[in-house]
Amino acid sequence: MIPLAPDYIRELEPYVAGKAIPNLIKLASNENPFGPSPKALEYARRALPEGHLYPVNHRQDLKEKIVAFHREFDLKTDQIIIGNGSTELITLLVRTLVGPGEAVLNAWPSFLMYRLACRAQGRQEIDVALTDSLDYDLETMAAKASQAKLVFLANPNNPTGRYINAQALERFLNQIPEHVVVVLDEAYSEFVRRENFPNGLAWVQKRPRTVTLRTFSKAYGLAGFRIAYAACDPAIAELLHRVRDPFNVNSIAQAAALGALDDQEHVLKSAESNWKELILLEKRFSELGIKFTESAGNFILAHFENAELVYKKLIDFGVIVRPLGNYDLPHSIRITVGRPEQNEALFTGLKALVS
Ligand SMILES: Cc1ncc(COP(=O)(O)O)c(C=O)c1O
Structure with a gap:
């Protein structure tokens, strides 16, 4: 039987996008938390x-x-x-x-x-x-x-x-x-x-x-x-x-x-907020003893022994982040920098999880 598609297609794994769950704060796909201009x-x-x-x-x-x-x-x-x-x-x-x-x-x-x-x-x-x-x-x-x-x-x-x-x-x-x-x-x-x-x-x-x-x-x-x-x-x-x-x-x-x-003002406002919040997240991760990788973007990698568990538990706190098993980083989660109040919710969840 001639296969339906070439081997290289049948071996592909589909792209897995960041999950969105209604009413949850989505910090999983590096989107702009302030929305479109x-x-x-x-x-x-x-x-x-x-x-x-x-x-x-x-x-x-x-x-x-x-x-x-x-x-x-x-x-x-x-x-x-x-x-x-x-x-x-x-x-x-x-x-x-x-x-x-x-x-x-x-x-x-x-x-x-x-x-x-x-x-x-x-x-x-x-x-x-x-x-x-x-x-x-x-x-x-x-x-x-x-x-x-x-x-x-x-x-x-x-x-x-x-x-x-x-x-x-x-x-x-x-x-x-x-x-x-x-x-x-x-x-x-x-x-x-x-x-x-x-x-x-x-x-x-x-x-x-x-x-x-x-x-x-x-x-x-x-x-x-x-x-x-x-x-x-x-x-x-x-x-x-x-x-x-x-x-x-x-x-x-x-x-x-x-x-x-x-509307470059919108871009600038988004970037300025991101930078301020990124630095704040890094400071708070340090205070909580969470290991992280210093980032230049609108997201940050945090490292845990059991990252999958942290990902699941954060959902209970109303926040969805990105586990990175499919990036071969099973001990890391990628967190998009959100608006200040979204980051606050994330921080509350993380604090409860690590203390
Ligand atoms: C490095 C990089 N390039 C490109 C993209 C995709 O962007 P677009 O929405 O323009 O397809 C992403 C999205 O996550 C990305 O991280």
Whole structure:
């Protein structure tokens, strides 16, 4: 009997998303706890009556707004690809650029979609383990880069929250052979307040085979709308356009993104609150003797002997976080930084559990 799907598909494990339970405080998926910007909602609402029409494909005004927003990097609109979330762009990059017999270089643990995108194409995956401090092992990755066609780096990384500073990134990129495409996934960059955090967009012009990903799902609070973009060399963009679905991003999401870009105050407010609350959580974890990994994002890894039990018990306190067994971190939970009162509920639960 001919199997229904190739082996590499039958061996796949589906992506497991953060759980949402009605009435529970969800600190499981690194969403913006302040929600979307009112301006994004207003723009989205205005687009609804046109819902019977196919979307304008890759709205020019959206691409113009994106390049204007990043004007210091002198990008052109033909360098912007809009995606149905960065997860679509990740898959699209692998489908378009990694041919049969070519490989993807990835760190592990890192965002699961890199692995899934690669395996779903039946492409070879070269994994490099994070260091003991859960940082990227950039030396080893650089040494293996010539075996790969595409390299994924999340900065900061998910689920660890660790970041690569500007010097380390430069050193790394300078060691990567010119033909290798490096994807800098900056899903959480708007939140970062740590020292020397690089802006990957600067590398798009400096190193043509660099693709930088940005999403509206995190600091912009539009995860449910599904919209993100890639900035890259026009030659890469042109190839991605050939492979992507013709109407890959819906009209409501594109309108919402236009509104969201116009409301940087919302992004700033979200990021400022996140930074303040992140520092407070770290302080409180220290006071309670909870081990954690210092994070640059809007989430934090906390380590426990029995993380699964902590995850389950926190549900009794009305808080849902993310256990990380499927990231091979069975002793860790990933906690999204919430609004102050949500973090207070988390803290109350943790305090009761560890004392
Ligand atoms: C590093 C990283 N990249 C991309 C994404 C996905 O974002 P999007 O909602 O744009 O698909 C996530 C989501 O958790 C992430 O952690």
